[in-house]
Amino acid sequence: MFQSRLLAPLRALDRSSRTSLPSAFRTITTTTTTRINTTTLRTPSSLLTTTLTKPTLPQTSFPNIQIRHASHATQGTANRHSRDPAGKRLGAKRTAGEYVVPGCIIFRQRGTKWFPGENCAMGRDHTIYAAQAGYVRYYLDPERHSERKYIGVVFEKDGKLPVPRNAPSRRKLGRVKVRFEVEGEEGVKGGKGDLVAKVGEEGTVVGSVGKVEIQQSEELQLRPGYMYREANWVIGRAAEKAGITAKVYNRKNRWLAWRKRTAKAERAAQMKSLKSKKKGAKKAKK
Incomplete structure (x- = not known):
């Protein structure tokens, strides 16, 4: 029974060893199989010892041994190149001499490499945009700052920046900043008072009226919005x-401070009890 079970694998091993193993190893396996067939199959103890013993193989190279190598790269390197963020499209959007309208972006930047000059403004992300319609100019202004670079807008195509010192800055429609002076203390152009519009048969007529001294009376006056109310300064001076x-407040008067503190605590307790009563009434109704 044991012999039929052991001979089948040993014969298969013998066939494979004859085809692939060297001649020295074939002799060793042949001697072991004949020895098992003649003597060792009778006793189980000798069978165990014979099967556990390994024959000494000669130091020869096996030609059929294959080595497995990695077929693809390690995990994580495939997404390495996708971490580079997209560009933010910074830089100049309008060149010098190009026509822009209000709100048109001229330069995008991180930080203040360029500063807003004439008729330009800066956003919260340091973007410089046009505040008036005109032509773009990149310039330096040593009188304002020795190292800063400015971007401005001029109204004429041949206009230049910076403007001369103490010269009025040009604005839209060719206007300039001029100091406005009143010709008389009583009004404009010799008038006597404020301008008042009257609606009549001929239409709306604008004329000037003399100043009227408003007399303060004890009675309540009709305020704008059709309500009777005294002026704030009158209310403030009522006392x-x-x-x-x-x-006069005295910090050392601890008796007065104690009375105020106890009155405040009593008031808080009273308001708390009123709230609890209201809650109890609502629960009772439900």
């Missing part, structure tokens, strides 16, 4: 008119 004076 002074009535002759009421407040006592």
Whole structure:
């Protein structure tokens, strides 16, 4: 029974060794199989010892041994190149001499490499844009700053920046900054008072009226919005008119401080009890 079970694998091993193994190893396997067939199959103990013993193989190279190498790269390197963020499209959007309209972006930047000059403004992300319609100019202004570079807008195509010192800065429609002076203390162009518009049969007529001194009266006056109310300064001086004076606060008067503190605590407790009563009434209704 044991012999039929052991001979089949040993014969298969013998066939494979004859075809692939060297001649020295074939002799060793042949001697071991004949020895098992003649003597060792009778006793189980000798069978165990014979099967556990390994024959000494000669130091020869096996030609059929294959080595497995990695077929693809390690994990993680495939997404290495996708981490580079997209460009933010910084830099100049309009060249010098190009026509722009209000709100047109001229230069995008991170930080203040360029500063807003004449008729330009800067956004919160340091973007310089046009505040007026005109032509773009990149320039330096040593009188304002020795190292800063500015971007401005001029209204004429042949206009230059910076403007001369103390010269009025040009604005839209060719206007300049001029100091406005009133020709008389009483009004403009010799008038006597404010301008008032009247609507009549001929239409709306604008004329000037003399100043009217408003007399303060004790009665309540009709305020704008059709409500009767005194002026704020009148309300503020009511105590002074009535002759009421407040006592000077004394930090050392601890008796007065204790009374205020206890009154405040009692008021808080009273409000708390009222809230609890309201909650109890709502629960009872439900």
